Amino acid sequence: MHRRAAISRITLILGGAISAPTLSALLSGCTAPSAEDFAPRFLSPGQFQLIGRLANLIIPDTDTPGARAAGVDRFIDELLAEYYPRSEAMKFHSMLSAFDAAFDLTNRSDEEFFESLINLDTAAYADDYTPPVAGSFNELSFHRQLKELVVSGYYTSEIGMKEELRMQPFGPARMDVPRSDVERAWSD
Amino acid sequence: MNIHTRQEFDAIVVGSGMSGGMAAKELCEKGLKTLVLDRGVAFEHGTSFVTEHKAAFELPRHGRVPLQEQKDDYRIQSDVYLFDEATKHLFVKDSEQPYIQEKPYAWIRANQVGGRSLMWARQTYRWSEMDFEANLRDGHGADWPIRYSDIEPWYDYVESFVGVSGQVEGLPQLPDGKFLEPMEMTAVEKHAKRSINASFPDRLMTIGRCAVLTEELNGRAPCHYCGECERGCSTRSFFSAVSVSLPAAAATGNMTLQANSIVHSIIYDAENDRARGVRVIDSLTQEMTEYYAKVIFMCASTLGTTQIMLNSKNSRFPDGIANSSGVLGHYLSDHHMGIDAKGFSDDFNDRYYVGSRPNGIYIPRFRNLNSATHRSDYVRGFAYQGSTWRLGPTRGGAQAGIGAALKDSLREPGPWEMQLWGFGETLPRYENHCRLSADETDQWGIPQLIVSADWGENEFAMRKDMAESAQEMMDSCGFRDIEVTDNLEFNRPGLAIHEMGTARMGRDPRTSVLNAFNQAHDVPNLFVTDGACMTSTAVQNPSITYMALTARAVDYAVKALHSGDI
Numbered sequence: 185m186h187r188r189a190a191i192s193r194i195t196l197i198l199g200g201a202i203s204a205p206t207l208s209a210l211l212s213g214c215t216a217p218s219a220e221d222f223a224p225r226f227l228s229p230g231q232f233q234l235i236g237r238l239a240n241l242i243i244p245d246t247d248t249p250g251a252r253a254a255g256v257d258r259f260i261d262e263l264l265a266e267y268y269p270r271s272e273a274m275k276f277h278s279m280l281s282a283f284d285a286a287f288d289l290t291n292r293s294d295e296e297f298f299e300s301l302i303n304l305d306t307a308a309y310a311d312d313y314t315p316p317v318a319g320s321f322n323e324l325s326f327h328r329q330l331k332e333l334v335v336s337g338y339y340t341s342e343i344g345m346k347e348e349l350r351m352q353p354f355g356p357a358r359m360d361v362p363r364s365d366v367e368r369a370w371s372d
Numbered sequence: 373m374n375i376h377t378r379q380e381f382d383a384i385v386v387g388s389g390m391s392g393g394m395a396a397k398e399l400c401e402k403g404l405k406t407l408v409l410d411r412g413v414a415f416e417h418g419t420s421f422v423t424e425h426k427a428a429f430e431l432p433r434h435g436r437v438p439l440q441e442q443k444d445d446y447r448i449q450s451d452v453y454l455f456d457e458a459t460k461h462l463f464v465k466d467s468e469q470p471y472i473q474e475k476p477y478a479w480i481r482a483n484q485v486g487g488r489s490l491m492w493a494r495q496t497y498r499w500s501e502m503d504f505e506a507n508l509r510d511g512h513g514a515d516w517p518i519r520y521s522d523i524e525p526w527y528d529y530v531e532s533f534v535g536v537s538g539q540v541e542g543l544p545q546l547p548d549g550k551f552l553e554p555m556e557m558t559a560v561e562k563h564a565k566r567s568i569n570a571s572f573p574d575r576l577m578t579i580g581r582c583a584v585l586t587e588e589l590n591g592r593a594p595c596h597y598c599g600e601c602e603r604g605c606s607t608r609s610f611f612s613a614v615s616v617s618l619p620a621a622a623a624t625g626n627m628t629l630q631a632n633s634i635v636h637s638i639i640y641d642a643e644n645d646r647a648r649g650v651r652v653i654d655s656l657t658q659e660m661t662e663y664y665a666k667v668i669f670m671c672a673s674t675l676g677t678t679q680i681m682l683n684s685k686n687s688r689f690p691d692g693i694a695n696s697s698g699v700l701g702h703y704l705s706d707h708h709m710g711i712d713a714k715g716f717s718d719d720f721n722d723r724y725y726v727g728s729r730p731n732g733i734y735i736p737r738f739r740n741l742n743s744a745t746h747r748s749d750y751v752r753g754f755a756y757q758g759s760t761w762r763l764g765p766t767r768g769g770a771q772a773g774i775g776a777a778l779k780d781s782l783r784e785p786g787p788w789e790m791q792l793w794g795f796g797e798t799l800p801r802y803e804n805h806c807r808l809s810a811d812e813t814d815q816w817g818i819p820q821l822i823v824s825a826d827w828g829e830n831e832f833a834m835r836k837d838m839a840e841s842a843q844e845m846m847d848s849c850g851f852r853d854i855e856v857t858d859n860l861e862f863n864r865p866g867l868a869i870h871e872m873g874t875a876r877m878g879r880d881p882r883t884s885v886l887n888a889f890n891q892a893h894d895v896p897n898l899f900v901t902d903g904a905c906m907t908s909t910a911v912q913n914p915s916i917t918y919m920a921l922t923a924r925a926v927d928y929a930v931k932a933l934h935s936g937d938i
Contacts, residue, residue: 341429359729
């Protein structure tokens, strides 16, 4: 890409209005798919399960694997363990607990919660959405933060880049082709 | 300290990047036994390209550099647009190589042989007659001792070696070169080119001129459009010292290339009024060695070269070698940037692209070219680089939608976006300077550099016009959600990585360090051909001009050596 296009790429990827800490995160990809005995580095086993569950509601299995199969739960755990400073990771940790409690997630099925999540998502991206005061819990802002992580993690994972979407081939470029010449959006 | 002495060379080149690589090639091809020194680590074509073609999920640390590490070790380098886990190793650790910012200044430095030629943006634009005349015409800065006709054949010469793709346009302010086939524009770029020219007949959009091959050249393959040149190019399609000029120098059998070699100072021979050689500290062992040669080329980058010269003090030159004028270290200038525009289009959703083009578009300077384009509020001018693309899948994190519907919608490419980035000429000012600290040294005992530079009134007046002109061009394209921002705070001096001017060329030895052949007025066998030599900044990306001046200076130096003049 052109000089400075890397910045632009990041800006556009994140929609331009996202906190700086997430920026470099999206350069990252995902680790191998979760194994049963995987031990999270930062999250508690229960929270790790919960992240996987929420991630798969945002990006489910369809004709291609979803977020959990792509390792997005591990991706988020790794970011919290090694990318974010401890204070920010701890903040995420407590917000996840607050989110869990607010929606009583332990006692609700995925199907049941998905309906609530759709409403939450609509409100979180509505025109009148206002970010909360720094440090205070807000379910809309937490959902946005989590969704950004899930989406960036999924589409930089091997499954997201190669199975769900397509990686650009190496070879001569064709910079102005009909959309119909290309099967799906490029992942990179 | 125990000082070792080593054998005599014909020539020593300090630095192995854009200028040093070209100096090495030219000197070696002319038969001179040449020692090339670089303070960075060894770095070789192919084997050192450890992150080339790695997808995000294949990178050992998934592409990200932990925020705390960025803050602790790369506080300055991490502001560079391409700094990430795949490129981190190409940058110095700020924590290990300190300098002093008297005013905020980003000194971006490479960590390896080949220097910043690995990470450059490959944009390649000739300077024009009006650039070499600018200082004389408006009185800012010393008159250049050369004109376009002096450098034109050398542009031809180095471009034929480097390989530059571009479109012939016939513009007086941006001379055409020896171009390979131009890269293609996207549908939106073609639209923007037409729209802008229809509304503003004196403004032109052209495809970027870049040092990336679109055709085979000297056995180097055309670009395969992976889009990540800075990670290294095993097909040698983009020009870097590592892949192209240093191998050419090595092929002669005349080059000795030595990494981990920090030049402490230049040795001066007062009896013969010549530079005798250099003192080199091995960065790993701390041992100092002296090397000797008949001619010395300083190509250590603007600030690096200047630091060495300032540190080369003796009774004849108490303020640094070749500094009888007192201007060494002064007139430090970088292009000012940070006027950025963006806009979106939904009108070309039936068009797309295949390939990650390592190049964008360019809108050449259109102000202060003649009486019709004269501005009364500032002198000189600016240009824009830019590019277009369709938004990628991670836009999904910033818009409503979850579940299967979200996945589905992201299989389609997003809306088109176009961005423009202004680059403006900066006037050379004496007060913008670097100097050595009297009491702070680095881990090798070399005095730290103090850098003190900021923007002036002319730059601020120009920025207003840069923003307004970008806005009206984006408007003329009919884009939606247009935003023009001034990111001056982020774009402090140094971040354009086009620093120049601290050992400038000139006609008068009392006000300049170098003559018309980049030869020190005071020391006939000492040449400076990196950005330090530049008498003004123009608005073009400068690397090709450094290389042309380098080849020209080598030609002059070798003839002078043979005739016994130096």
